[in-house]
Amino acid sequence: MKKIKVGIVGAGFVSHIHIAAYRENREYFEVFGVCAAHRESAERLARQYNIEKVFDDFEQLASCEQIDVVDVCVPTNVHDDVILTACKHKKHIICEKPLTGYFGEDMPEFERVGDVSREHMYKKLLEKIEKIEEAVTSSGVKFMYAENFVYAPAVTKAKRLIAASNAPILELRAEESHSGSHAAYSRKWRTAGGGSLLRMGSHPVGAVIHMKHFEGRLRYGKPIRVKSVFAETASLTKLESVRQFGKAHMVTDWFDVEDWSCAVLSFEDGSKAIVISNDVSLGGVKNLLQINTASGMIYCNMTPNNMMLAYTPDPETWKDEYIAEKIETKAGWTFPSPDEDWVRGYPQEMRDFAMCLLENKPPESDFELAKETVKVIYAAYLSAEKGARVDLL
Numbered sequence: 001m002k003k004i005k006v007g008i009v010g011a012g013f014v015s016h017i018h019i020a021a022y023r024e025n026r027e028y029f030e031v032f033g034v035c036a037a038h039r040e041s042a043e044r045l046a047r048q049y050n051i052e053k054v055f056d057d058f059e060q061l062a063s064c065e066q067i068d069v070v071d072v073c074v075p076t077n078v079h080d081d082v083i084l085t086a087c088k089h090k091k092h093i094i095c096e097k098p099l100t101g102y103f104g105e106d107m108p109e110f111e112r113v114g115d116v117s118r119e120h121m122y123k124k125l126l127e128k129i130e131k132i133e134e135a136v137t138s139s140g141v142k143f144m145y146a147e148n149f150v151y152a153p154a155v156t157k158a159k160r161l162i163a164a165s166n167a168p169i170l171e172l173r174a175e176e177s178h179s180g181s182h183a184a185y186s187r188k189w190r191t192a193g194g195g196s197l198l199r200m201g202s203h204p205v206g207a208v209i210h211m212k213h214f215e216g217r218l219r220y221g222k223p224i225r226v227k228s229v230f231a232e233t234a235s236l237t238k239l240e241s242v243r244q245f246g247k248a249h250m251v252t253d254w255f256d257v258e259d260w261s262c263a264v265l266s267f268e269d270g271s272k273a274i275v276i277s278n279d280v281s282l283g284g285v286k287n288l289l290q291i292n293t294a295s296g297m298i299y300c301n302m303t304p305n306n307m308m309l310a311y312t313p314d315p316e317t318w319k320d321e322y323i324a325e326k327i328e329t330k331a332g333w334t335f336p337s338p339d340e341d342w343v344r345g346y347p348q349e350m351r352d353f354a355m356c357l358l359e360n361k362p363p364e365s366d367f368e369l370a371k372e373t374v375k376v377i378y379a380a381y382l383s384a385e386k387g388a389r390v391d392l393l
Contacts, residue, residue: 006031007064008073013183014073015034018146020341025350032066033054033066034046034061058082067091068091069093076101077185098377114195122378122379145366147349149289150364151346153345156345162215168219171273172207173288176203179250197261203277209225210365224267226392229264233258236260263376288302308336315330
């Protein structure tokens with residue numbers, strides 16, 4: 001069988017996760033090439049994973065005849081250009097979350113893009129989505145949205161339980177939180193497109209939307225979509241009490257992005273979802289989904305979960321052995337993850353994308369999910385600014 005040849009754009013944190021997932025599906029994929037903003041970063045990644053080709057830029061990578069699919073693993077402010085370039089060269093696309101955002105491109109004089117009107121941001125975002133959708137549709141390429149929550153084993157099992165019960169979903173609660181991103185680009189709206197609501201909230205927002213899409217197709221033959229959103233955001237690490245405390249065990253150097261958010265989504269059928277995402281949560285990454293139906297309750301504890309527990313009074317006991325993402329110390333009780341990538345759905349995600357390309361079928365996580373997720377998030381930003389519910393356009 002001819003393998004799918006992948007060209008990865010970006011050499012940061014998520015590129016390593018994707019490469020590990022490709023290796024779990026090595027019968028389908030070959031990572032053929034890579035490029036990055038700094039060539040030395042791409043060369044380092046190529047040496048580490050024995051990748052055959054290093055390209056100068058994503059234009060050169062996308063134009064390579066040997067590459068079948070472009071994997072977008074760059075900061076969000078570069079997504080548009082990479083996606084449009086891949087479409088121009090008729091290359092299929094795997095795109096990390098979120099799809100896109102607003103980065104102040106039309107206001108270069110603004111240092112603090114986060115101070116721009118959310119109404120303006122929302123309008124510009126919708127224009128971007130329309131442009132990207134037109135390019136994807138007209139090029140005929142497949143767009144695969146890398147929302148790993150969709151593929152997490154707990155979420156897959158939850159869908160089977162819901163299908164078996166045929167009970168309506170009344171409420172969903174979802175969260176991704178931790179103590180702050182290690183990535184420099186995340187500090188500024190101009191490079192990140194938002195704070196915790198966009199950067200982390202894309203996962204839980206995408207998860208609850210996906211669950212209602214799934215239920216709608218089972219029940220009505222079409223997705224149940226988000227009708228409106230009400231949200232609040234805050235910069236809790238900028239509170240005077242935190243400044244006076246002086247030793248917070250979390251990231252505090254945010255420039256113009258929020259570090260806390262909560263959104264309430266209302267769906268077409270009247271059901272609700274509550275989504276929390278923040279950078280003020282110690283103890284490691286929280287990837288959680290709760291589903292309340294008319295006949296049952298389902299908890300999807302992706303991370304942390306109690307599959308494994310470990311205790312030590314000494315943070316040096318486990319030495320360099322990995323425990324879990326973003327825990328501040330290895331001392332005390334911890335939740336070591338035997339296979340964190342599998343629990344969070346990354347290998348399963350890439351397997352679905354392989355079947356999408358090899359069998360010409362739609363991906364489970366598609367452009368519609370990518371589009372609705374980012375629309376909901378920017379509507380939530382607008383809601384937080386207005387202090388009022390916002391209907392989706």
